[in-house]
Amino acid sequence: xxxxxxxxxxxxxxxxxxxxxxxxxxxxxxxxxxxxxxxxxxxxxxxxxxxxxxxxxxxxxxxxxxxxxxxxxxxxxxxxxxxxxxxxxxxxxxxxxxxxxxxxxxxxxxxxxxxxxxxxxxxxxxxxxxxxxxxxxxxxxxxxxxxxxxxxxxxxxxxxxxxxxxxxxxxxxxxxxxxxxxxxxxxxxxxxxxxxxxxxxxxxxxxxxxxxxxxxxxxxxxxxxxxxxxxxxxxxxxxxxxxxxxxxxxxxxxxxxxxxxxxxxxxxxxxxxxxxxxxxxxxxxxxxxxxxxxxxxxxxxxxxxxxxxxxxxxxxxxxxxxxxxxxxxxxxxxxxxxxxxxxxxxxxxxxxxxxxxxxxxxxxxxxxxxxxxxxxxxxxxxxxxxxxxxxxxxxxxxxxxxxxxxxxxxxxx
Numbered sequence: 001x002x003x004x005x006x007x008x009x010x011x012x013x014x015x016x017x018x019x020x021x022x023x024x025x026x027x028x029x030x031x032x033x034x035x036x037x038x039x040x041x042x043x044x045x046x047x048x049x050x051x052x053x054x055x056x057x058x059x060x061x062x063x064x065x066x067x068x069x070x071x072x073x074x075x076x077x078x079x080x081x082x083x084x085x086x087x088x089x090x091x092x093x094x095x096x097x098x099x100x101x102x103x104x105x106x107x108x109x110x111x112x113x114x115x116x117x118x119x120x121x122x123x124x125x126x127x128x129x130x131x132x133x134x135x136x137x138x139x140x141x142x143x144x145x146x147x148x149x150x151x152x153x154x155x156x157x158x159x160x161x162x163x164x165x166x167x168x169x170x171x172x173x174x175x176x177x178x179x180x181x182x183x184x185x186x187x188x189x190x191x192x193x194x195x196x197x198x199x200x201x202x203x204x205x206x207x208x209x210x211x212x213x214x215x216x217x218x219x220x221x222x223x224x225x226x227x228x229x230x231x232x233x234x235x236x237x238x239x240x241x242x243x244x245x246x247x248x249x250x251x252x253x254x255x256x257x258x259x260x261x262x263x264x265x266x267x268x269x270x271x272x273x274x275x276x277x278x279x280x281x282x283x284x285x286x287x288x289x290x291x292x293x294x295x296x297x298x299x300x301x302x303x304x305x306x307x308x309x310x311x312x313x314x315x316x317x318x319x320x321x322x323x324x325x326x327x328x329x330x331x332x333x334x335x336x337x338x339x340x341x342x343x344x345x346x347x348x349x350x351x352x353x354x355x356x357x358x359x360x361x362x363x364x365x366x367x368x369x370x371x372x373x374x375x376x377x378x379x380x381x382x383x384x385x386x387x388x389x390x391x392x393x394x395x396x397x398x399x400x401x402x403x404x405x406x407x408x409x410x411x412x413x
Contacts, residue, residue, distance in 0.1 A: 004137055005164060009037050011410050012155065012166065014142045014181075015174035016040030017048055018396055019382025021125045022403030023172050023410070028132035030411025036134045037168075039157060041141040041175075046122040052396070053110075057118035059096070060089040060400070061393040062105040072394045074198065074250040075357050076387030079367045080398060087404045089397055099124050110392050145171065145184050147375060170413075172370075172406055174381040177359040181384060185360055189374040193386040195358030196257040200249045201348035202265065204239035208312050208340070213237045215306050219271035220244050224263055224344070227252040230271065235309070238348055240265075243390075249347070250390050253357045261347045267340040269305055269313070278334040285322055286330065292323030302337070313337065355395070359386040370406035379406040 011027055013020045016038050028036045038045070049057055063069045066084035070077035093103050093111070101124045103111045113120040129136065143163065144156040155166040175181045182192045209215075212235045220233040222244050229251065234242035248265075249256065256263060270278060285291050285301040296317050300310040313336050317329050325333075360380050364373050372378040381402040389395045 004037075004135075004159075005166070007035055007037070007135075009166065009168040010034040011036045011170045011172065012153075012168035013038045013172040013174055015172075015176065015382065015384070016042070016045030016136060016138065017174060017176065017382060017399065018046070018125070019399035019403035019406075020172065020174035021046065021129055022400050023174060023379070023381050023407040024134045025125070025128045025132050026404050026407025027410040028129070028134050030408065032133060034411070036132075037166075038129070038134060038136045039140040039142060040136070040138045043138055045136060045138060046125060049122050049125070049396075050118045052118055053112060055118050056112045056116045057121045058110050058112060058391075058393040058396065059103055059121060060092045060111045060397045062089065062109045062111055064088060064090050069394075069397075072392065073387065073389045073398070074253065076362060076385065076389075076398065079362045079365075080387065080401065083367050083401050083405060087401045089393075091404075092397060092400050095400075096121070096124060099128055108392070142175065142180070142184065145188060147188065152377065170377045170379065170410055172379040172381060172410070173384050174403065174406075176383045177356065185384070188372070188378060190364050190372065191361040193358045193361055195356040196253055197347065197355070198250045198253040198357045198388050199246050199355040199391065201236065201241040202239045202245055202249070202344045203261075203346035203348060204265070204342050205345055206342055208315070208342075209235050209240070209309075210312075212308055212312065215309050216242065217269055217306065217309065218304060221268040221271055222248045223266040223268075224248050224252050225255045225259075227255065233267075236348075239345075240342075241348070247390055250355075250357075250388065256344070256347070261344065263344045265342045265344050267342055268338045269309070269340065270302060270337055271304070273338055275334055275338050278338050279330065282330050282334055286325060288322075293321050296320055296322055296325060296333075305337075313340070355388055355391075357386065357388045359384050362386055368405070369409035370402055371409060379410065381406045 013024050020038055024036050024038050069084050070081050102114045104114050105111050141158045146154045148154055152169045153171045157164050177195050216234045218232050221230050227248055229244050229247040231244035232242045233244045282301055297311045297314045365380055370379045370381055382399040387398050
């Protein structure tokens with residue numbers, strides 16, 4: 001404890017998560033003469049790393065084109081475009097491999113350690129920090145920060161039952177975005193985009209999907225307000241889930257928050273099919289001689305729609321054969337398939353992670369260095385920023401990148 005208090009710290013990093021560790025390691029490896037300290041309020045570091053991916057740790061995503069990579073970020077993509085040209089998933093893979101940890105890509109692009117254990121990633125980061133001379137103190141909560149008129153910062157922290165003073169020349173805030181952090185950030189002159197939930201399922205109570213839990217459609221298009229998303233959709237006991245829904249909730253996070261999670265949702269069960277093209281296919285089904293005596297409800301015109309779902313979408317036609325449906329009924333069916341109207345009546349919690357959007361306003365941070373544009377020698381990295389990605393390793397990648405950039409500036413400064 002005495003060393004913790006008496007050392008004159010060159011860099012203190014608040015937050016012992018992926019961004020904090022990457023900043024500390026990069027900084028200390030570039031300049032071994034610096035005294036670098038990580039403080040973490042939890043009893044152990046890297047908690048989110050350890051639970052990520054069901055204990056496997058989805059380290060990054062196998063997307064190596066920065067222009068494409070930023071399309072997976074509902075917020076922060078523009079700012080990360082240049083950042084990813086300096087440190088992207090290929091660099092993350094190389095960083096871990098140079099330290100003895102190989103990563104593997106799964107068919108959907110998610111990347112995990114070959115050990116399938118998050119402990120491998122956490123141990124690698126802790127060992128790299130130790131080898132670089134970084135000091136780590138857990139159970140230490142950042143309470144207050146003041147800018148020293150003569151340069152640097154005065155910190156007040158709680159360690160066990162003690163409230164203690166610390167001083168540092170430079171400060172990195174990489175704590176995530178809890179309410180206390182937001183207060184501290186605002187006291188240092190920064191604006192905060194208030195956090196709201198992102199990445200959640202939709203509660204939808206509708207007879208057309210009643211009793212269909214577990215039924216999935218490979219490619220749908222969803223429209224909610226100004227947001228349009230595409231991808232697989234899963235019907236659940238409480239409504240709708242799957243990648244298309246999660247993307248819609250991410251890009252529409254603030255819209256849905258403002259609407260108290262009540263909104264119209266348009267579902268195109270056929271993906272990119274337009275109304276007229278759908279009508280043509282339905283008409284051909286009607287005209288085929290062998291279809292004339294087949295029931296519409298039990299003989300789908302589109303193979304991509306599961307029979308159980310088709311049957312319920314076609315309910316309004318009644319127990320009719322293909323040869324007997326009218327033009328009006330055919331148009332109504334085409335509209336149901338390409339622009340079904342549903343009502344979102346609330347949100348569910350995403351089962352794997354609790355993701356929010358919000359944090360430090362991005363225009364107030366220099367994304368070449370991650371230094372504050374408001375306060376000299378103050379840096380930000382990770383989820384404290386108003387950056388969020390969809391699932392698949394993108395949130396970790398933005399943490400690695402912003403941490404590496406902050407550490408590079410600190411180590412070279």
